[in-house]
Amino acid sequence: MAKAFSDKELDRLKEAARLLYEAEDRLPVLRTLSWDRALAEIFFESGCKTPPRPEYPEIDDAPSLERIAAARALIDGSSPVHAWLRRFADITEETAALLTSVGSPLFYGHSCALYGSPTAPIADRDSTALDLAQRLDALLSEFDDAGRRLEPPATLSAEDVKARLEAVLPEHFGGEAPRVEIAREVSAKAVAGRDYVKLRADAAFSDLDVEQLLQHEALVHIATGKNGLAQPHFPILAESYPGNARTQEGLAVFAEFISGALDPRRFKRLADRVIAIEMSAEGADFIELFEFFQERSEDDAPFEAFESARRVVRGGLVNGGAPFTKDSVYLQGLLEVHNYLRTAVRAGDASFIRMLFVGKIDLADLEAMKMLKEAGLIAEPRFLPPWARDLRYLLSYLAYSTFLNEINLAKVAARYETLLSPHV
Secondary structure (H helix, E strand, C coil): CCCCCCHHHHHHHHHHHHHHHHHHHCCCHHHHCCCCCHHHHHHHHCCCCCCCCCCCCCCCCHHHHHHHHHHHHHCCCCCHHHHHHHHHHHHHHHHHHHHCCCCCCHHHHHHHHHHCCCCCEECCCCEEHHHHHHHHHHHHHCCHHHHHHHCCCCCECHHHHHHHHHHHHHHHHHHHCCEEEEECCCCCCEEECCCEEEEECCCCECHHHHHHHHHHHHHHHHHHHHHHHCCCCCHHHHCCCHHHHHHHHHHHHHHHHHCCCCCHHHHHHHHHHHHHHHHHHCCCCHHHHHHHHHHHCCCCCHHHHHHHHHHHHCCCCCCCCCCCCHHHHHHHHHHHHHHHHHHHHHHCCCHHHHHHHCCCCCHHHHHHHHHHHHCCCCCCCCCCCHHHHCCHHHHHHHHHHHHHCCCCHHHHHHHCHHHHCCCC
16 A cells, blocks of 8 residues: 655644644633523523623633644645645634634624534535525424424433433443433533533433434444544544534434434424524524524423523624524534435445544545545544444435435425315
8 A cells, every 4th residue: 555645744744633633622612602500590580581691711822823833834735634634723723713702793703604604505505504494494393283292201300311321322332431420510401522421410301312312422422532532643533623513413413313313393493593593693682582492492491492592692692693603503514414425325335434433524524534544544433323333224215315306396296286285
């Protein structure tokens, strides 16, 4: 096998990657933008009339910027690997700008640069995340009543979920299974870190929530992190950062979908978050967003509506005009990952599917990953979800859906127009 890089050049690239890993690790976006749980309590004590006033820690970006500059000096080439690391440097600089503009109108521009906006083109370049969200919201709203009847009851406590996850995680991770913790100071019902899943102590869960946590958090987010950390030359592949958020979240939602864990209410909630981001960008304040989410999910506890509104305004302006746009990447990423997988099936090579799990990557990084793999510089993923390990069902589904996409749905619908039209 011909060497892709000289030993000297490989050492330079590995050192650049190490510096970028350290630079990005000092810029924790979600942790910096988190809210104290007491803000929810104060909001509800006010009768939901007083907007929260979050405070954020100051970030010193100088150490990160110094490391980025040192890394750039080492990235001197035009290969896909050089392009990957150069892109990582660009996005890490933008991340620093985001975190030093927290609480100001400038935050929104940096957020759009990192995560995109609901109105940015996606996939075929003719559609936007907002278009998809509005379409999904309209379609799924037609089934709201039926969806509620099909919804499994949220009768499981955090302790119940902890026991269920601890029983199943070793089946996938062996002795490296992530730990499951219960904590009160968690805004979302559950969050995941590099080696843990944390459950909110007072949250209620359903059976499907357990499966979603397994598929989304454990078998994608934690698995890709472990796979990346095990890479002998580029452990930077373990790092979550804004540059791989769209693909990572899209892959995680696809995992829910292909495993049957993505229920209509969850899907609609993802769509509503995109709509709410656009509302905030146009000036809606926190209370308007809270009321929007309450109206859209009548059966959910008020705290969940608070949590959804928090996700939209964290880091930006509570009074509107500068939202945090990360939640627009879930639908964008789902669409892009799904289309990539369909394209990979056409290529007839399963390695292009498993390549998504070598670490935390973006679809834009795949050429670099292919180059590293062919040079023997990247290892096969250690942890894979069942649907990516045994590809029989996935390949059958994607082959069928690829063909189905070529069918003219308007002509098919015309055959059933009388049947499906409202009775007069």
